[in-house]
Amino acid sequence: MTSSSTEAAGEEGLGPRKTDRQKQAAGGEEGGDKFNKVKKPRREGERRQREPRIAFMTKSEVDQLEDGYRWRKYGQKAVKNSPYPRSYYRCTAPKCNVKKRVERSYQDSSVVVTTYEGQHTHHSPANLLRLAPPPPTTSFRGDLLLLHQPSPTSGNSNQQAEGHGLLQDIVPPLIHGNQRR
């Protein structure tokens, strides 16, 4: 976190999101418009949309990889490339717009592809708890495969070093196989 920071900057956005979705299944007489645009009005600042997407494979049987942060599942969709559905997680922190995308490998059901988007702006709850439970036998961290991120920007060679030190930045060294729930 000292330098790097790609660009992120963040702050902004998340403003005009009042558009009430209000499903048509409510009450009944709504008349007028049935639904307003309720999607991402990302329009301001054309110089955006370049967050560091880090995708890496992790050999694990559970989707909820305890990386030290609390994730709230906000969606699930089935992709065509995989017979398994893809789960979308988001950091529970209000100021943390970090998103996580968990998908199972279509070849190895024991391997899940986790794609992190953004960086945490707060400390991990696990750190505050100071939990230090020694994992008994779970050693899924042994297999970590870095995936490359294709750069859509044509003409601009955007293929910099792959992850490397970046991984340690997004993955805190605090992983305990303690699963609640």
Place this chain on the structure above:
DNA sequence: CGCATTTGACCAGCGC
């Protein structure tokens, strides 16, 4: 009671 999860619906972008 609170929080996390689940499911459905809708939109936006891209491809053909």
Place this chain on the structure above:
DNA sequence: GCGCTGGTCAAATGCG
């Protein structure tokens, strides 16, 4: 121009 996929939100429900 239309279709499809992917992505996100919103409300409801269940469990602790």
